[in-house]
Amino acid sequence: MNKTKLLIASALKPIDDSRMYEKFGISLAKTNEYEVNIIGFTSKNTLTHNSIHFFPHGPFGRMSFDRVKNPFKTFKIYIKVKPKIIICNTHELLIVTSIYKILFGGRIIYDLRENYVKNIRNTNVFNPILRPFIAAYVRVIELITKPFFDGFIMAERIYTEQLSFVPRYKSIVIENKFMPVEVTEHKLKTNSENTVLLYSGTISASNGVFDAIKITDELHKLDSNIRLRIIGYCALKKDLRELQEAISDKDYIELIGGDFLVPHQQIIQEIKIADFGFVLKKPNNGINDDKILTRLFEYSANKLPMLLLNNPTWVKFCNEFNAAIPINPNYFNPIEILALIKNTNFYTQGNTKSSLWESEESKLLDFIAQFRD
Template sequence: MNKTKLLIASTLKPIDDSRMFEKFGVSLAKTNEYEVNIIGFSSKNTLTHDSIHFYSHGPFGRMSFDRITSPSKIFKTYLKVKPQIIICNTHELLIVTSIYRILFGGRIIYDIRENYVKNIQNTNVFTPILRPLLAAYVRAKELITKPFFDGFILAERIYSKQLGFVPAHKSIVIENKFMPFEVVESESKANSENIVLLYSGTISASNGIFEAIEITDQLHQIDSSIRLRIIGYCALKKDLLKLQEAIKAKEYIELIGGDFLVPHQQIIQEIKEANFGFVLKKPNNGINDDKILTRLFEYSANKLPMLLLNNPTWVKFCDEFNSAIPINPNHFDPNKTLALMKDSSFYTQGDTKSSLWESEESRFLTFIAKFSKFKI
């Protein structure tokens, strides 16, 4: 049987990115109706899959000339693969993906993982003078290329309200829920002599890494069994240097990664072994208030209790499972928090299966099947 050639493409996400590979890629491949191809940032993780082909690029910095030229290089991969369906995973590929559709046909889908315009406007990645210009450029690309796209996938429910240019009849919300390669019941973490706190995922000031360190310091002063494990990638050099300086004399804080991409399965293993996970992503003028973060799904699916920024949306999510201790880093009481950590019972209610990818998978496959000559 001839399979539909499908390509998932990104500039700054690694080829083993959990959404592109573990969720979209593996789910599509197991139907046996698609030849799945993934373009992403080069990764140290060696990947093999019978029905998935990987095309890596990079490495390059976020503020480099190579990043500017990467779409044209990725377009050459489009020409090599000749996909019938392209899932464009970032705004940077909107133009070349639209050009491919004009020249060669096929169906193209925009997987919107972030509200890129709001991110540019409200984070410190770019200088203040550049932010309005870059935000306008990104929104212009989205509006100009919109007619060429056959479908839109939204990673957050709130994007349905925030992104007015997305046609409701062409879009679907597919949340970034947790996809285990094998579902394993969480083991009890009460046997460890240490209390291991975990900060996982993208490492940055805006994600609360320095608040996590400060909270750990205060808890460690009261109880020397407190440990912090930081695992992930830090894209901003200034944040990485500040982080390295902040932890260099603290034997109770361990950094895994920082200057390199860490395989997602290694991150998940750390989640399984930790006692508490930090969720301290900053509001950034409200752009994160209504988002359900990936780590919320990952932590709850693995029944990891959380030290959670007191965000109403996140508190409501965690209250369903009784899975978190809400905190305010600016008014933090280490004695009270430590007592709650030691004396509270977590995950005493609710069903954490709702945080698993399987609750999204069938809807995703049905949506993609509309653009294929095959039906699922």
């Protein structure tokens, strides 16, 4: 049987990105109906798979000329691979992906992992003066290229309301639920006396890393066995410098990564052995209020209790399992929080299988199958 050549492309996500590789890539490859190709940022993680081919690029900065050149390099890979289906993971590749379809045919799909326009307007990645112009440019590109795209995937349910330009009859929501790549038992805690708090994923002020440090500091004053482990990548050099300075004299806080991409499976292993996980992503003018963060799925699927920003959407999600202690980083009583940490029984209700990727996998396979002909 001839396999359909399918390519998943991103400009800034690593080739072992959990959504591109672990979820989309592996799920599609195991059907034996697709030859899967992935374009992404170079990773320290060595990957091999019989039905998945990797095309790493980079490294380059978020604000660099190499980033501008990247779509042209991606287009060359398109021509080399000659895919019948392309899943485009970022607005930066919309133009070259559309051009490929015009010249060579095939079916193309836009995977909207974020509300890019809203994020650009409300985060600190770009100069405040430039943000409105960059956001307008991205939306114009999305509108211009929309007629060429055969399908749209949205990573959040709320995007069906926020992204009005997406045709509903061509779209589907595929959430970032947890995909266990291998079934393993949790490691035993290396030191049962310590209580390990975990901050995982993208490291930044907007994701609450400094709030996690502040909360840990206050809890550590009351109990010297409280520890914080920070694992992930920090793209903003300013935040990384501030973080390194903030923890330089604190032996109870450990940083894994920071200036390099950490393999996702290493992060998952830390989730499995931690005692609590922080979820403190800031509202950023409301752009995160209604999103179900990937971290929520990862933590709940692994039954990791959470210290959770008091966001009604996230509190409702966690209440289903009795999974979290809501907290306001600006106004909290460390004595009360420590008592809750030590005396609360978590995950006493609900079924955390709802946080697993298997509920989304069949939706993805059915959606992509329609583009094979």
